[in-house]
Amino acid sequence: MTRDELEQALADLPFRLLRRLGRAIAGPPALRMGKRRLMHTIMAGAEANIERIEAAIRTHQAEQQALAAVPAPAGGASSEHKSGKPADQRALLEGIGVPEPRPFVPDDWQVEAVEALERGDVIVSVPTGSGKTYVAVEATRRAMHEDRTVVYTSPLKALSNTKYTEFCKIFGPEFVGIITGDRRDNPTAPILIMTTEILRNLLYDAAGGEIDVRLDTLGLVIIDESQFLGDPERGVVWEETIIFCPSQARLLLLSASIGNPQELAAWLTSIRPAPCHLVRHQHRSVPLRAGYLHPNGKLTPLFRTVTMPPSPSQAVLHPEAKRLFTMFEEDTLYARRSG
Amino acid sequence: MPPSIHPVHLVTVLRQKSLTPAIVFLTSRRSCDEALQAFEHATDPLSPARQESITAVLDELTATYPSLQDHPLRKMVTACGVAAHHAGHLPSWKIAIEELMRRGCLDAVFATTTLAAGVDFPARTVVLTQSGVRRDQDFTDLTIAEVAQISGRAGRRGKDSVGFAIVTPSPYMDLGVLIRGLTGRPEPVDSQFIIAYPMVLNLLKAHPLDHIQSILAKSFAQYQMNAQAAHLEHRIEKLHAKLESYQPRECSDWLTQWSAYGHATRQTAMKLQARRHHPPEVRARLPYLTPGRVVAFPRFRGIVLRRYRSRGQRHEMMTVLRKGGVVAESPVADIMGVIDRTFDFAPASAFPWATPEALSWLTQQLEDLPKHLSFLTVPPAPDEEEGEVVKSLGDLFPCPTCPCRPTCAKEFKAANTVKQEWLHHTRTVQSLRTGLWHKFQERAEILQDLGYLNPAFKLTADGEWARLIRIDFSLLITELIRAQAFKDVAPPTLAGLMACIAYENDRPGSFPRITAALASLVAATRRMADALAPYDDPPLLRADVGGLAERWVSETTVTWAQLCRSTSMAEGDIYRLLSRTLEYLSQVHSLQATHPDLATVAAEALSRIRRGVLEELP
Incomplete structure (x- = not known):
């Protein structure tokens, strides 16, 4: 092997092998060298260590051949x-494009969430846009059948307004009311849309003795965007709402994907009369x-x-x-x- | 920014690949507006059919929201099919854009990353251009949850078979952050429970103090802290077992004993080191080296003029008179011996420490001394210091003579580390278990001092109405009411002050002038906020933004457009400022029963704020 050939072969070696060689020749300082300095060092000590270098090159070539001989794994999951x-x-x-129109069939998890609400509180933690609203609407419908009041809370006034319009379309405007910081429309309706702060204040008033009629028949509290519990400024309001929520009412927490839904569920189970059911998945309805x-x-x-x-x-x-x-x-x- | 893709080009590419409608997330409002401006010179307008459909939707919405009628961006949106959506816009405009997107009339919307949660409309494609977001002056990476929130907008159910998240690079973008965001698991949600004054008042209204601890125990904060404490307790048990595994010693608490002993030894060693500069024979001579003493050096003799020790010098020194009247400084250790002869002389207070006559006399005496003189036999200095230390340590500690001493010396370091960790964890567990309750008690005691609670922790008359104020800075507002700061206040001034307290952004701008009445009220509020600073964080309290609310309330003929022209603030921000003011005013309004005058003023201000744009929107 000429010097040039040797240099070429060295340049083809992976860095980890070069480093091992460099360490054998120049000791620990080689561990801090870059590729070019390593090659330089190895070439400087090439005469004395020629056997070692050639052995490394042979090993590498053998490895490469072995890799080329084995066919690539046929797409194992991982x-x-x-x-x-x-x-x-x-x-x-x-x-890409518009899918075939299909009759709407609720997903299994949606059915599961609605059914679980019969037995206790439910936390739904699924990716954005996978159909949490269906669960909310279906649960509301069931509560309406049992003549119970439903409160739906969201973090933003704008979201409350969107939901108000949506619920008005589904249930009819006479059954839906909205309360925000400065708006009160139909506040005695069986379905009430409000911001979470307003519900917290209502719960405070109820605890303080000024009983609000709606809270007696309160059957379901839907808290949308419950991941706001971790919001540095407003999170405390979500927590208070959940703590002070009357025990006869069911809680339905709708949240985007979060890291610790089990922990939230375990917490709810520990403070609420009925155990909390967790519905979660990572599957997006549109890939x-x-x-x-x-x-x-x-x-x-x-x-x-x-x-x-x-x-x-x-x-x-x-x-x-x-x-x-x-x-x-x-x-x-x-x-x-x-x- | 030039190196990243041009917005017009971006939308063209998206259209070509049929990736529209798309939401393009940008970092700031300004970049959204600039992107939209780039379309002013775009050459290909939408087809007339599409323009008509956009106009139809906008006309339909104008019936509900009159402010859409003359919106400056209307023409642009209709012509190009693109729009911007950010917090600087009026809610009505945002609602219109959202509706247009839902109906599929627009090709692209430029939105800010900050408001990803508020963007409640889906699209086929989301475009990510940045990996960071501005939060309180800082530029931080997007969290996984935020990227998930953004990418969640891609793909409309029933309208798209696939959704797309497109990354397009820009300078300073960290691709790793976006990759983690797109594929990673979202961050856990942690409790942000804080005990605020309204919470204390409302809880004590409904429950006696003894029940509060059990209520606080129901919080997610306590649940998480308990989990943490349980984890630590497990660790504490392990550490305890490790401590137990050391062999029993003579004394019951060998670690404390040994560390105290070690400390004492180190202390005395240091003391001894400070004193022990001289070998014992030198130290023994020291008492004899008085002025006038004759001393012998290896090759000559001298008479001590004074002995001293200058600052910072470790060795005793002396000034010596030598043969021929030479005066020199020399260390005490240099002398060979003390000679049994002294002379009395008249000392002086400065160099050469003797009067000139005495000096010449002494020189003469030194010459005249006989050749052979006997050394003084100096009794050896007692080695008392060292002996004393050992004796006293031995008195205090059994360690020097204890049979366990070698084992203790060997194991102390490792065992002490374990014990320190154990102590640290024990303290942490204690604060985790009782922290919330202590915080509550602290806050309750402050309220007691201020007179909202009686000694039995029941609400006083003041507490009864104060609990109805459930906003940030509630303590400041209730204290102002109690200090009669709002006596004879006019509705515009009250609205102006509430705007000042409510507005928490420090974005600079120009605003209408505030009146003298509002200025003095703001000054009084600032004094009050400073006085309350130990109990509650003071608000930013910007006086200038108050001018907007004041003008809107005082001049009822002012239109929204006129108000917007009087300031550099964005429309959306003015709207938010006024709606926050509404919220604060309606809290004050709830005090009808106890403060009828103030409530009337608040009601007046409320009704005057609710007009024009603020009335059309819920």
């Missing part, structure tokens, strides 16, 4: 995201795909697979997206440096 051919760029946009759009207008999949990777550790960028993003970063870095 390895799919890491190996295999990257997704075709056209596959990202495949199947999501991630794309990368380069400023030049080129669109590629963001991840190696068209479907979303199940966890950050399995998220591998699509080679094309990675190349374009690296290019973008280099361009902007240069632009920033040159002012």
Whole structure:
């Protein structure tokens, strides 16, 4: 092996092997070297250690051959995201469009949530836009049948208004009322939409002896966007509402996906008369795909697979997206440096 | 920003790939507005059919919300099919944009990341352009929950078979944050329970003090703290077992004993070190080195003129008169011996420490001394200090003679670490278990001092009405009412003050001038807030924003457009300021029973605020 050949072979070695070689030749300081300095060090000590270097190169070549001989695993569930051919760029946009109209059939979890409400409180923690409203409407309908008052709370006045319009359409305006900081429409209706703060104040008044008639017949409290419990400023209001909620009323907590729904459920079980049922899933009703759009207008999949990777550790960028993003970063870095 | 994709180009690409309708999330209101402005020069307007459908929807909504009629952005939205949606807009405009999106009339909406939760409309595609969000002056990464909230808007049920989250790069974007956000598990929700004054008053109204602890125990905060405490208790048990595993010693609490002993030894060692500069034979001579004493150096003799120790110097020094009248400084340790001869001389208070006559006389005497002189036999200095220390330590501690001493010395370090950890955890557990209750008691005692609660922790007359004020800064407002600050206040001034208290944003801007009455009321409020600072965080209390509310209430002929022209504040912010003022005023209005005059003023202010845009919206 000539010196040039040796250098070429070294450049092909993976960094970890180079580092091992460098350590054998130059000792621990080699662990702090970059690739170029490592190669330089190894080449400087090449005469004395030629056997060791050649052995490392042979091992590496053998490994490469072994890898090439074994066919790539045929898309196992977990390895799919890491190996295999990257997704075709056209596959990202495949199947785009309007789905066939289908008669509405409630999902299993929606039915489960409504039924569980007969037995106790329910927490629903599902991705945004997967149909929490259906559960709320269905539960309201059942409570109406039993002549019980329903309170629906949301964090924002704007959301309350949207829900008010929606519920008016479903149940008829005479059955729905709204109370916000400065609006009172039909406040004796069996279905009341309000912000969470207002419900908290009503509960305070009830506890203070000024009994509010509606609270006697209160059968169901729906708290939308319950992940606001963790809001630094307003979270305390959600907590108070849940603590002071009358025990005869059922609680239905609707929340986006959160990290610890079991903990919330366990808490509710510990303070409420009936055990709390948790309904959760990560499944989106409309599947999501991630794309990368380069400023030049080129669109590629963001991840190696068209479907979303199940966890950050399995998220591998699509080679094309990675190349374009690296290019973008280099361009902007240069632009920033040159002012 | 030039390196990232141009908004017009972005929308063109999205249209080509049939990825519309899309929501493009940008960092700031300004970037949303700028993106929209870029379409002013766009060449391809929408087809007439689509323009008509947008106009139809807008006309339909104008019936409910008259302010849409002359909205400046109306033409633009109709022509290009794109819109901006952020907190600077009026709610009616936002409702219109949301409705247009729901009906699929728009191709793209530029929205701020900050309000991702408030954006309650779906689209086929969401476009992520940034990985950060501005929070209280800071720029922080988006949380996983926020990215999930954003990507959750992609894909309309029944209208799309697939939803898309498109990442497009911009400078300073961290792709890792977005990847984690798109694929990761959302953060856990943690309790943010705080004990506020209205909570204390309302709880004590309904329950006696003895029941409060059990009510607080029902909070999620306590539940989470209990879980944490249980975890720590498990650890404490383990640590305890580890401590038990050390062999029993002579004394019951060997760790304390040994650490006290170690401390005492170190202390005395330091003391000894400070004193012990001289070998014993030198120290023994010290009492004899008085002025006038003759001393012997290795090669000459001298007479001590004075002995001293200058500051910072560890060695005893002396000034010596040598042969020929030389006066020199030399360390005490240099002398060979003390000679049994002294001279009395007249000292002086400065160098050379003797009068000139005495000095020449002494020089003469030194010359005249006989050649052979005997050294003084100096009795050895007693080694008393060291002996004393050992004796006293031995008195105080059994350790020096204890048979366990070597084991203690060996095991102390490891065992002490365990014990310190154990102590730390024990204290933490205690504060976790009782922290909320202590906080409640603290707040209740403050309210007691201020006169809202009687000594039995029942509500006083003041407490009865004060509990109805359930907003931020409730303590400040109730104290102002009690201090008669609102006596003879006019409705505009009251509204102005409430706006000042309610507004918590420090975005600068220009505003209408405030009146002298409001200025003095704000000054009084600031004094009160400063006085209450130990009990409650004071509000930002910006005087300038009060001018808007004041003008809106005092001049009932002012239209919304005129009000907007008088300030640099965005429409949406003015709306929010006034609706917060409404909220605060309606709290004051609830005090009809006890403060009829004030409630009437508040009612007047309320009815005057509710006009124009503020009336059309719920």
